[in-house]
Amino acid sequence: MDFRDLPDGRLRVTAQQRDHAAAILREAVVDGRLTVEELNARLPTALNAFTREDLYRILDDLVPAAELPAVVAEQVALGDGPGMSWENPLLIRSSWAGHKLEGAWELPPFLEVLGTGWGTVKLDCTHARPLAKVIDVVITGNPSVTIVVPDGWGVDVQQLNISGASGSINSMVPTRPIGPNPRIILRGSTTMTVKVRNPSKWDRRAITAG
Structure with missing residues (x-):
């Protein structure tokens, strides 16, 4: 053209x-x-x-x-605040104590997980409300990360770099979603373990009990 x-x-x-x-x-x-x-x-x-x-x-x-x-x-407002633009991601900091997001929460299109003390970050999206069909999650520092997504979601880990002998990627979730479900794209790097899975029976019981 x-x-x-x-x-x-x-x-x-x-x-x-x-x-x-x-x-x-x-x-x-x-x-x-x-x-x-x-x-x-x-x-x-x-x-x-x-x-x-x-x-x-x-x-x-x-x-x-x-x-x-x-x-x-077109002047389409995609929203404002942390997580609604590439330049201003929702920043999740992990110290030695780690950090957990679970229950009912809004999952914005842009997140950055910053590990400052080798703590574990858990993003449980089982009951999260995704605000976009593609979610960018950038991992920096040295956090261990566990991501739990509902059945039918896709999580792409191909852009994530693991360095160091103790680091690994363990994903039990397909790269592509089923139908209109969201797709999470993991980027960045860490020296620790990244796990991606669907909710376990224990997760479901814990959520029901809560």
Whole structure:
């Protein structure tokens, strides 16, 4: 496509337009139009775009040509506060005592797990309300991480780097979700163990008892 034929290609874009383009890319991963590798290649352009033409180039095979200018021009508010943008993730800090999120909680599209004392972080999403179909979780520092997701969710661990002799990844959850269920993408690195699983009978009993 000759992007010079599209209107207002040199107009500067806003933060909302960048986030909207990133959301379109993430939705395309869920429905299988993009691979995770393609998402990783295009996201930096979306989040650092200067002009509409920058966004045209990464969306032209996902949005019909006739709709592309209107889609790029949209000012779609994706929400504010921690976890609602790439630049401002929900930060979960783990000390020696660890950190646990469970029960009914809102799972935003962007989280960062920061381990500062080798403690264990448990993200139990069994009763969480996901706010997006693709959830980015970046792990930094040295936390052990356990992620519990409902049946039918997908968790992609291919972007996660484990270093050190004591580190490992143990996932019992498929990479791709079933139907419209969410998909979690794990990124970053740790020297400790990362476990991904569905709720156990003990988890379900504990939740019922609580």
